[in-house]
Amino acid sequence: MALSNAAPVVGKTENQEALWQNESVKAFGLFMLSLGLFLLFWEVGARSGWFIRGVPTATETLQEFWWWVTNPFFDNGPNDLGIGWNLLISLRRVAIGYIAASLVAVPLGILIGISPVAYKAFNPYVQLLKPISPLAWLPLGLYLLRDSEKTGIFIIFISSMWPTLINTTFGVANVDKDYLDVANTLGASRLRTILKVIIPAALPNIVSGLRISMGIAWLVIVAAEMLLGTGLGYFIWNEWNNLSIPNILVAIFIIGLVGLLLDSLFAALEKCVAFGRNS
Amino acid sequence: MRLAPVNTATFVEQQSSTAQLSIRNVTKVFPGKRGWFNKLTGKTRRDFVAIQDINLEIEPNTFVTIIGPSGCGKSTLLNMIAGLSSISSGEVLLNGAPITGPGSDRGMVFQNYALMPWMTVEENLRFAVETVDPKISAKRRDRILKEYLQLVGLAGAEKKHPHELSGGMRQRVGIARALAINPQILLMDEPFGALDALTRGFLQEEVERIWEQQRKTVIMITHSIEEALLLSDRIVMMTRGPAARIDEILDVPFPRPRNRETIQQHPAYPKLKAEMESHLFRETRAVEAARVGR
Numbered sequence: 001m002a003l004s005n006a007a008p009v010v011g012k013t014e015n016q017e018a019l020w021q022n023e024s025v026k027a028f029g030l031f032m033l034s035l036g037l038f039l040l041f042w043e044v045g046a047r048s049g050w051f052i053r054g055v056p057t058a059t060e061t062l063q064e065f066w067w068w069v070t071n072p073f074f075d076n077g078p079n080d081l082g083i084g085w086n087l088l089i090s091l092r093r094v095a096i097g098y099i100a101a102s103l104v105a106v107p108l109g110i111l112i113g114i115s116p117v118a119y120k121a122f123n124p125y126v127q128l129l130k131p132i133s134p135l136a137w138l139p140l141g142l143y144l145l146r147d148s149e150k151t152g153i154f155i156i157f158i159s160s161m162w163p164t165l166i167n168t169t170f171g172v173a174n175v176d177k178d179y180l181d182v183a184n185t186l187g188a189s190r191l192r193t194i195l196k197v198i199i200p201a202a203l204p205n206i207v208s209g210l211r212i213s214m215g216i217a218w219l220v221i222v223a224a225e226m227l228l229g230t231g232l233g234y235f236i237w238n239e240w241n242n243l244s245i246p247n248i249l250v251a252i253f254i255i256g257l258v259g260l261l262l263d264s265l266f267a268a269l270e271k272c273v274a275f276g277r278n279s
Numbered sequence: 280m281r282l283a284p285v286n287t288a289t290f291v292e293q294q295s296s297t298a299q300l301s302i303r304n305v306t307k308v309f310p311g312k313r314g315w316f317n318k319l320t321g322k323t324r325r326d327f328v329a330i331q332d333i334n335l336e337i338e339p340n341t342f343v344t345i346i347g348p349s350g351c352g353k354s355t356l357l358n359m360i361a362g363l364s365s366i367s368s369g370e371v372l373l374n375g376a377p378i379t380g381p382g383s384d385r386g387m388v389f390q391n392y393a394l395m396p397w398m399t400v401e402e403n404l405r406f407a408v409e410t411v412d413p414k415i416s417a418k419r420r421d422r423i424l425k426e427y428l429q430l431v432g433l434a435g436a437e438k439k440h441p442h443e444l445s446g447g448m449r450q451r452v453g454i455a456r457a458l459a460i461n462p463q464i465l466l467m468d469e470p471f472g473a474l475d476a477l478t479r480g481f482l483q484e485e486v487e488r489i490w491e492q493q494r495k496t497v498i499m500i501t502h503s504i505e506e507a508l509l510l511s512d513r514i515v516m517m518t519r520g521p522a523a524r525i526d527e528i529l530d531v532p533f534p535r536p537r538n539r540e541t542i543q544q545h546p547a548y549p550k551l552k553a554e555m556e557s558h559l560f561r562e563t564r565a566v567e568a569a570r571v572g573r
Binding site: 178188 | 398
């Protein structure tokens with residue numbers, strides 16, 4: 001009772017403190033201030049020629065941005081495609097490659113993780129293939145598949161597999177021994193232990209692996225598409241050929257925004273499977 | 280309902296025919312590392328004898344506590360009874376049949392609760408019940424869940440996840456889960472070790488209350504003298520490791536049902552307590568001395 005009586009008092013003192021003392025308000029204020037200063041510096045710098053020739057002003061870039069987001073879907077051939085279409089093309093490639101990679105990496109990770117022998121046997125492959133730059137696979141993909149679309153998906157597949165595989169393996173191999181002891185003392189079968197104990201226990205690790213993989217897939221697709229035909233990466237490359245710097249900046253901003261959105265989706269999913277655990 | 284079988288208590292060496300659980304000459308050796316490969320990598324290690332020649336007969340419906348200095352192999356012994364740890368030599372008989380692995384005739388309560396965080400309270404219990412009896416009818420299962428949740432005083436918290444519960448409530452779930460499979464023997468590995476002093480005292484009395492209702496054979500490991508005196512019929516005192524053995528077995532004559540105040544009035548209480556204290560102090564001092572000397 002004492003606690004519930006005390007609570008409103010505490011709440012009141014917190015309400016009494018001035019709005020500008022609140023941490024979130026302060027942070028937002030600092031964010032807006034720095035953004036404003038940055039845009040001002042950009043605008044004034046571009047107008048008075050502090051940078052090299054051709055750098056667009058901030059207002060010019062924002063106008064371009066507004067035009068692209070209000071006209072996302074038009075199609076005047078591959079070199080004049082609305083940014084919405086390009087975004088959807090990129091997302092589609094990422095989705096196919098990433099889902100295929102996850103469908104391989106998660107079950108494979110579980111299989112490797114539950115067997116210490118398999119863990120030791122397959123770890124060298126993983127460690128060797130993990131640090132390879134995704135773009136190093138590009139020529140090989142083009143040669144093997146002879147198709148730019150399939151090659152793009154192949155690169156996403158091969159580069160977004162490793163974080164999921166490694167995290168799944170780690171999570172499965174390091175399930176709290178107490179949980180396994182519980183299943184053991186109850187006489188649970190191996191299959192039941194895997195389905196009901198090991199996989200749920202490893203789920204936070206699996207999801208954070210999927211999250212890292214998604215980040216990598218989104219990084220890779222832009223780079224890969226510069227060498228392929230369509231998509232956001234190609235959009236940037238095309239605008240570079242047109243020497244349209246504002247459009248490049250717009251595309252960069254949109255890529256960042258979509259990446260942020262995808263990441264927060266997985267952050268929310270991580271919270272869903274955590275159940276008080278912090279991993 | 281029979282009272283604590285104080286009179287039937289045997290000396291360790293004698294083999295009892297009425298015993299439910301017989302531990303005979305049990306030794307646990309953790310094998311070291313030998314061989315040329317380990318020699319090359321400098322990882323050789325000698326064998327470690329954790330416990331040696333343990334003999335213990337446990338009668339049905341007895342609450343037995345094992346107490347001893349840390350690292351004396353109490354948990355190892357309990358894990359061997361649970362079937363989680365292999366027996367190096369000797370045997371453990373449950374109703375005359377040797378224990379070869381884990382089984383649902385023994386329920387285990389863990390020090391760190393070991394509740395599945397992704398399951399609700401009810402699902403944790405249901406997992407146990409359905410694992411032991413996959414063909415159980417939904418009606419019977421739900422009745423069991425309800426009964427044991429009520430027994431430990433958790434009715435109303437069925438849909439909560441473990442991280443929403445306090446430590447004391449989590450261990451209630453742990454106890455309910457162990458009891459819900461209706462084991463012959465309940466094994467408790469320092470069940471109150473991770474709780475604060477107040478919750479600990481409260482939960483001890485709860486366990487005493489539950490034990491009065493169920494009267495199952497219990498083997499509990501503890502560090503607390505008061506806890507052992509409050510709950511047990513027999514107290515097994517172990518020496519320090521390595522090669523730990525049973526030093527002495529005390530019979531606790533207090534009538535049941537017990538509570539903290541009434542047992543302290545009992546004439547035998549101070550003597551028992553003093554005896555346990557001197558044993559534990561002696562062993563703990565020796566453990567510390569051995570560590571300093573190393």
